[in-house]
Amino acid sequence: MEDGRPIFLQIAELIENSIIDGSLGEEHQVPSTNELAAFHRINPATAAKGINQLVAEGTLYKKRGIGMFVSAGAAAQLRDRRRQQFATSYVEPLLAEARKLGLGASEVKAMIDTHAEVRA
Numbered sequence: 855m856e857d858g859r860p861i862f863l864q865i866a867e868l869i870e871n872s873i874i875d876g877s878l879g880e881e882h883q884v885p886s887t888n889e890l891a892a893f894h895r896i897n898p899a900t901a902a903k904g905i906n907q908l909v910a911e912g913t914l915y916k917k918r919g920i921g922m923f924v925s926a927g928a929a930a931q932l933r934d935r936r937r938q939q940f941a942t943s944y945v946e947p948l949l950a951e952a953r954k955l956g957l958g959a960s961e962v963k964a965m966i967d968t969h970a971e972v973r974a
Contacts, residue, residue, distance in 0.1 A: 861896055865904030870913065873929050874936070880929065884914060884922045 857864065872878040885893070890901035905922055908914040913932065914922045952962045 861894075861900050862903035862907065865890060865894070865896075865901055866907045869904070869908060870932050873913065873924055874932050876929070878924055880924050880926050882924050883920070884924065886921055 887898045887901040891898040913928045
């Protein structure tokens with residue numbers, strides 16, 4: 855789990871990814887902090903910090919004495935947030951560079967279509 859970001863953020867993202875891809879469905883229980891800590895060989899407090907971040911965002915909720923569960927609507931909420939992050943991190947810089955090069959939207963779309971076909 856070394857990508858330069860704090861480990862608790864990586865734990866939160868792993869859980870988010872599981873929700874987005876459907877392997878953790880809405881209303882399903884997520885692994886406990888101790889299970890996450892043992893599996894990833896990290897401090898349980900670090901795992902708890904990642905889970906608590908997701909609780910604060912409304913992605914997870916706690917059932918007292920039972921554990922943490924995926925909130926209803928969490929997958930859609932996460933997809934919406936990730937789409938916005940994608941636009942900010944990738945689309946906006948792409949369009950800014952395209953403008954510098956004098957490329958219009960139709961030319962950029964054609965380039966994307968061409969590259970997508972080559973990769974498929």
